[in-house]
Amino acid sequence: MSQGKISAVPNVATPSAPVVFNPDICDGCNTCVEVCQIDVFMPNPEKGKPPIILHPDECWYGGCCVNDCPRPGAITFKWPLPLRGYWKNKATGEIHQI
Amino acid sequence: MATWHDYLKEQGHVPDWPYPIRYDQEQEIDADVLVIGGGIAGCWAAISAARQGLNVVLVEKGDTIRSGAGGPGCDHWCNAPANPLSNVDPDEWAEHMADRPYCNGIGIQIQCRENYDTLLELEQMGGKVRDTDDEYLGAEGRDDKTKFMISPRYTKVHSYVPDMVKPVTLKSNPDKKLNNVVIRVWGSTFKPALKKECKRLGVKIFDRVMVTSLLTENGAQGGRIVGATGVNNRTGEFMIFKSKVTILATAGAGSIWLISTELGGYSNMMSRTITGDGTVMAWKAGAELTTMEAAGVLRIATGLKHKWYTGAGDASYENVPLVDANGKRLPLPIQGWVDAGAMVPTPEVEKKIREGIMKGEYALPFYGDFPAMPEVERNATWKLMLGEESTTKIITKTFNDAGYDPGRDLLQSYRFIEGVSLAQWGEAGYGGSLLVDWNLKTTLDGLYAAGTQMFAPEDHSYAAATGRYAGRKAAAYARQVGEAKISREQVIREKARVYAPVKRSSGMDWKELHAGIARAMQYYCSEFKTESLLNMGLSTLSKIEKESVPLLFALDPHKLMRSLEDLSLLTYAQIIIHASLARKASSIPLNFRRIDYPTLDPPEWRKYLTIKLKNDKVKTGELPLAFWGNMKKQYEACNKDYTGVYKGK
Numbered sequence: 001m002s003q004g005k006i007s008a009v010p011n012v013a014t015p016s017a018p019v020v021f022n023p024d025i026c027d028g029c030n031t032c033v034e035v036c037q038i039d040v041f042m043p044n045p046e047k048g049k050p051p052i053i054l055h056p057d058e059c060w061y062g063g064c065c066v067n068d069c070p071r072p073g074a075i076t077f078k079w080p081l082p083l084r085g086y087w088k089n090k091a092t093g094e095i096h097q098i
Numbered sequence: 099m100a101t102w103h104d105y106l107k108e109q110g111h112v113p114d115w116p117y118p119i120r121y122d123q124e125q126e127i128d129a130d131v132l133v134i135g136g137g138i139a140g141c142w143a144a145i146s147a148a149r150q151g152l153n154v155v156l157v158e159k160g161d162t163i164r165s166g167a168g169g170p171g172c173d174h175w176c177n178a179p180a181n182p183l184s185n186v187d188p189d190e191w192a193e194h195m196a197d198r199p200y201c202n203g204i205g206i207q208i209q210c211r212e213n214y215d216t217l218l219e220l221e222q223m224g225g226k227v228r229d230t231d232d233e234y235l236g237a238e239g240r241d242d243k244t245k246f247m248i249s250p251r252y253t254k255v256h257s258y259v260p261d262m263v264k265p266v267t268l269k270s271n272p273d274k275k276l277n278n279v280v281i282r283v284w285g286s287t288f289k290p291a292l293k294k295e296c297k298r299l300g301v302k303i304f305d306r307v308m309v310t311s312l313l314t315e316n317g318a319q320g321g322r323i324v325g326a327t328g329v330n331n332r333t334g335e336f337m338i339f340k341s342k343v344t345i346l347a348t349a350g351a352g353s354i355w356l357i358s359t360e361l362g363g364y365s366n367m368m369s370r371t372i373t374g375d376g377t378v379m380a381w382k383a384g385a386e387l388t389t390m391e392a393a394g395v396l397r398i399a400t401g402l403k404h405k406w407y408t409g410a411g412d413a414s415y416e417n418v419p420l421v422d423a424n425g426k427r428l429p430l431p432i433q434g435w436v437d438a439g440a441m442v443p444t445p446e447v448e449k450k451i452r453e454g455i456m457k458g459e460y461a462l463p464f465y466g467d468f469p470a471m472p473e474v475e476r477n478a479t480w481k482l483m484l485g486e487e488s489t490t491k492i493i494t495k496t497f498n499d500a501g502y503d504p505g506r507d508l509l510q511s512y513r514f515i516e517g518v519s520l521a522q523w524g525e526a527g528y529g530g531s532l533l534v535d536w537n538l539k540t541t542l543d544g545l546y547a548a549g550t551q552m553f554a555p556e557d558h559s560y561a562a563a564t565g566r567y568a569g570r571k572a573a574a575y576a577r578q579v580g581e582a583k584i585s586r587e588q589v590i591r592e593k594a595r596v597y598a599p600v601k602r603s604s605g606m607d608w609k610e611l612h613a614g615i616a617r618a619m620q621y622y623c624s625e626f627k628t629e630s631l632l633n634m635g636l637s638t639l640s641k642i643e644k645e646s647v648p649l650l651f652a653l654d655p656h657k658l659m660r661s662l663e664d665l666s667l668l669t670y671a672q673i674i675i676h677a678s679l680a681r682k683a684s685s686i687p688l689n690f691r692r693i694d695y696p697t698l699d700p701p702e703w704r705k706y707l708t709i710k711l712k713n714d715k716v717k718t719g720e721l722p723l724a725f726w727g728n729m730k731k732q733y734e735a736c737n738k739d740y741t742g743v744y745k746g747k
Contacts, residue, residue, distance in 0.1 A: 004107070012103050014360045021100040035164040037369050039306070039331065039656055042116045050100045052113060055656065057359040060369040061405060063492025064164040067286065077496055083362045083405045085493070086510035087502050090425075090469045096507075098500045 015080040018059035019066070021050035026074035032065035041065070050074070115654050120335035121600060122593070127302070129155035130576045131569070132341035134309045134326060134376060137166020138558055139549025139565035140347035141292035142216070146569025147345075148299035149746060152576055155339060157328055159371055159659070161305045162293045167349065167368065167550075172285025172558040173487035174249055175227070177206065179279045180214035183241055183248055186277050187270035189730040194266060199687040199704065199723060200389055200529075202554040204536055205564050207729040209556065213563040215743045217281070220562070222744070224291040226284035234482065237474045238435050239282075247282040247478065250417065254438035276438070282478070285486045285558065306332050308659050309375065311592045312344065312383040312545070317585030319711060320384035323544035324582030327592045331659035334600065336593055340584055342576040343544050345568050346532065346551045347561075348376025351670045355524040355619045357612045358402055365405050367525075373663035374670035376551050377531055381673055385532055386541040386710040388553045388721070390677035392529030392688040393623075395519060403519065404512040405493070417479045419470055420511060423461035434475070455514060463515050465508035473505065480504045521625040529554060529688070530677065533708055536726070536736045537575075538568040541710070544579070546572045553706075598650070599661040605649030608660040614642055615668050623675055628694045635675045639668060673709065680707050680718040 018040070019032075028048040033041045040059050041051035061083070066075050079085075084098040105113055131147040133140045136158030144156040158165050178184070179191035192210035196203035221227045228245035229235075239248035253276040267274060296303060309328040314321035323344045328337035351374030353366055364370045381387060417434035421427050429447055431437040443451075454460040468476050484490040502509070531554075532540045532547040540547050548568035549561035622635025647665065652658040681688075682695045683703035708719040726732060 005110075007106065009103060009106065012101070015363050016103070017101050018363055019100075023100075034161050037160040037165050037169060038364075038371055039160070042113065045113060045116065052105050053101050054113075056101070057363055058370050058660075059363045059365075060489075061363065061365050061492065062164075062170050062369060062489050063495070064170050066495065067170065067491055068164065076499075077492055079405075079496065080362045080365070083365060085404070085497065086463075087497070088465060088508045088510065089506060090467075090508050091506070096501065098496055 013055075013057040015059075016056055017053055017078055018056050018061065018080070019053065020076045020078050022074055022076070023050055025071050026050040027071060029070065031068055031070055032075060035064040035068045037062055037064065117332040117655070119655070120330070120333040121597060122336065124336045124338060126338045126340065127155055127304070129153055129302075129339060129341040130343070131155070131572055132326060132339050132344045133157070133569075134344065134346050135166070135348035135549075135551075136160075136162035136303065136305070137347065137349065137549065137561065138168040138288075138292070139551070139561040139568070140166070140345070141289070141296055142562045142565030143345045143347055143548050143569035143572070144296050144301045145292065145299060146566040147573040147576075148296070148301050149744060150570070150573035152573050154299075154301045155304065155341070156296060156301050157304045157307050157309050157326070157337075157339065159306070159308045159331065159375075162289075162296065162303055164289055165371070166289070167372070168285065168488065168558045168561065169289050170286065170488045171486045171491055172288060173282060173483040174251060174557070175213065175217055175281040175283045175559045176251065176557045177209045177279060178214045178217065178281055178559060179210050179277075181217075181246065181278070181281060182244060183246060183278045185271045185275040186268050186279060190268055190270050191277070191279060192729055194268060196724070196729065199699075200392065200554055200706070202552055202556075203724060203726045203729050204534060204538070204732075205552050205554070205556065205560060207733045208567050209560045209563045211733060212567060212740075213559040216559065216563045216566050217283075218743045219566075220288060220291065223295045224287065226287045227281065234474055234478050237478045239278075247482070248276075248278045249280040249282045250435045250438055251280040251433060253277050253435070282482055283486065284482070285488075286491055304328070304337065306330055307337055308662060309339075309348075309379065310596050310662055312379045313584045313588055314383050314542075315583070315585075317588035319382070319713065320542065322582075323383060323542050325584050326379070327589060327596070329596050329655070329658065329662070331655050334655035334658060336596065338584070338589060340582055341544075342579050342582055343546065343572045345546045345548060345565075345572050346376045346380055346540070347548045347565055347568070348551055350374060350531065350550050350555075351377070351667060352525065353612075353616070354667055354671055354674070355522070355616055356400055356402075357609065357616050358400060359609065361402055362400070362405065366400050370660070370663070373666045375663065375666040377673075378666045378669045380532055380540065380542070380545065380547075380551075381669065381711060383542060383545070384711055385545060386708050386719070387530055387673065387677075388533045388706045388708045389688070390530030390673050390709055391681045391690050391707065393674075394525035394529065394689065395521075400523070402523075404516055416483055417471070417475065418466040418468055418509075420464050421467045421508070422464055425467075426460065427467075428460065428464060434479075452514070464511040464513055466511060467508055468504035469506060469508065476504055522620040524619065524624065530674070531555065533721075536732050537571040538564060539571065539575070544575070544582070546575075596658075596662065598648075599652035600658050602649070602651035603653065605651045606646050607651065608657060608664050611642070611646055611650060611661070611664045612667060614646060615639065615664065615671055618642065619671055619674075623671070623678060625691050627678055627690075627692045629679065632675050632679050636672065639672050639675070643668060676716050676718075677707060677709050680709065
């Protein structure tokens with residue numbers, strides 16, 4: 001349980017995070033900020049840090065941020081729960097989901 | 099930490115706006131050729147005009163590097179009958195493809211004549227169009243000499259429209275060899291190559307600028323277009339572009355019937371940026387539009403429907419055989435070599451499968467049987483087609499990363515289990531737009547159109563070829579005309595309109611306004627169209643305009659852009675209803691149903707309806723089908739000076 005200060009904030013946007021940054025890999029180059037068609041991100045005020053996801057609800061899952069990232073693994077797509085696809089192992093019949 | 103609320107929690111305050119704010123400040127830019135929209139058509143228009151040595155300015159709402167419907171990628175270069183492996187004559191193929199009601203014969207002829215040259219130029223710029231790495235040796239359609247990968251699409255059958263598949267023998271292909279008119283390409287390489295070429299040629303690019311209006315000579319509706327205004331969606335700076343000629347290369351209006359960010363984000367076939375701004379600014383300037391009453395059916399990826407579409411979900415579209423949950427093959431056509439280009443099942447097949455499901459003959463869900471495909475064909479589908487097509491690149495990557503193996507695993511399809519779209523969820527943006535002539539000039543002097551801004555647009559290579567063509571023709575016009583003079587009064591009026599939402603900090607936000615417009619369209623402009631319902635729609639939209647628009651507020655330049663986009667959507671919706679009132683008949687190819695005029699496609703209504711503003715009053719007109727005349731003759735008469743593939747530096 002969070003022991004920190006609790007602020008009064010409105011509900012966060014849904015979905016709140018269409019992508020996840022790995023701060024150990026991301027060097028804050030902001031390529032993703034530039035290639036995003038709809039300006040989902042803003043550069044982090046602190047240089048070298050991952051961008052901030054400012055407009056997560058506008059993400060249309062075009063994928064350019066991940067596709068063009070020069071540091072693979074720095075950004076991972078996090079599909080909203082209702083959009084996670086399924087597949088089935090043809091031999092065993094086992095069902096999987098993203 | 100990367101989300102906004104993480105930042106708040108860690109820093110104890112919300113982040114400052116990351117860009118300088120320049121509301122009300124003006125920047126004035128002069129151009130010979132102004133290109134509005136930096137997608138595929140816009141980039142090609144800018145490149146083509148710059149190659150004529152003119153001063154070209156390109157303005158783009160996103161960033162030209164990846165913006166537009168073709169920004170993330172493209173897997174098929176369609177209608178390329180001039181390619182060396184084609185077995186059909188380009189002019190005959192163009193005529194055949196234009197043998198569909200309400201298409202655009204001008205654009206199709208340009209595409210068929212010039213898109214192979216366009217493809218070779220793209221290759222010169224660094225776009226990948228051949229299997230140079232020999233990844234797909236032995237794949238059907240791969241030519242070992244040229245290393246082109248011919249697609250099965252259209253090789254025998256070609257129609258997107260049920261009931262309109264016509265068996266045809268082309269004179270140029272009497273033995274009915276495969277047509278070979280579509281080439282598989284590595285489209286994710288295209289957009290960066292196009293931006294690089296624009297820069298190399300000295301095109302001045304203004305990214306993150308939304309164009310808000312066209313400027314006309316003396317500010318008069320119907321006058322020559324002499325420039326445009328815009329607003330930077332990061333800084334809020336006001337941009338004034340003066341131009342001798344302007345090319346409109348913006349998008350349609352995808353989400354006019356529906357907004358849903360809660361269910362799956364703005365997951366949609368067309369991103370939120372696709373809001374019909376260009377069509378609306380041309381309309382207000384007095385340009386004539388056509389086919390605005392045509393509507394699409396909302397298909398996939400809206401949050402309400404699944405994003406993993408077609409090959410990545412509904413494999414009937416992309417080469418993959420579909421099976422039921424017990425592995426039984428379904429009688430759906432696949433678009434692969436087996437069915438040679440069939441894209442849509444007939445209503446009979448659809449009915450048979452639906453009845454089979456109800457009787458227990460077919461078990462749900464269905465799956466794309468990738469493992470059943472020969473390895474090289476599977477790779478060509480999964481890695482090349484789905485890997486290079488627009489937004490499916492990230493889908494295949496996500497599946498791969500999660501452990502999916504197309505050689506081992508069946509990919510789930512969402513056909514049937516996700517239900518059909520409500521008829522109230524329409525889709526605009528791929529039918530109506532500006533009327534153009536054989537120079538791709540609109541009905542206004544100084545204004546040309548390309549790609550989706552031409553009525554009845556087609557695909558990626560169509561946007562490329564028509565953009566390239568419009569750039570050439572607009573450049574020729576720019577050489578003949580004098581300097582343009584803009585009307586300061588018109589600029590001042592537009593500035594007041596643009597900045598109104600940032601002068602308020604509460605009232606109505608852009609999402610609520612969008613949802614209100616969409617609801618009006620769902621109620622009054624759906625499958626149940628009648629004169630009185632359509633008029634109620636106009637009244638509702640007019641009430642929104644009078645009562646809600648003055649409440650619209652925007653807290654920063656980004657939300658200002660979204661708010662201005664809503665105003666585009668609002669006008670676009672009104673144009674659709676005006677056009678719908680004008681067509682007093684129903685039509686299958688236009689997907690247009692009037693309950694009060696139920697007869698389908700009566701002969702006297704087989705015509706284009708045109709619509710424009712004159713002195714701010716709506717005027718409608720009409721044009722016969724195929725009004726463009728003999729396609730081959732008209733094209734040749736207009737392009738005696740065409741020099742083929744670019745050989746300059």
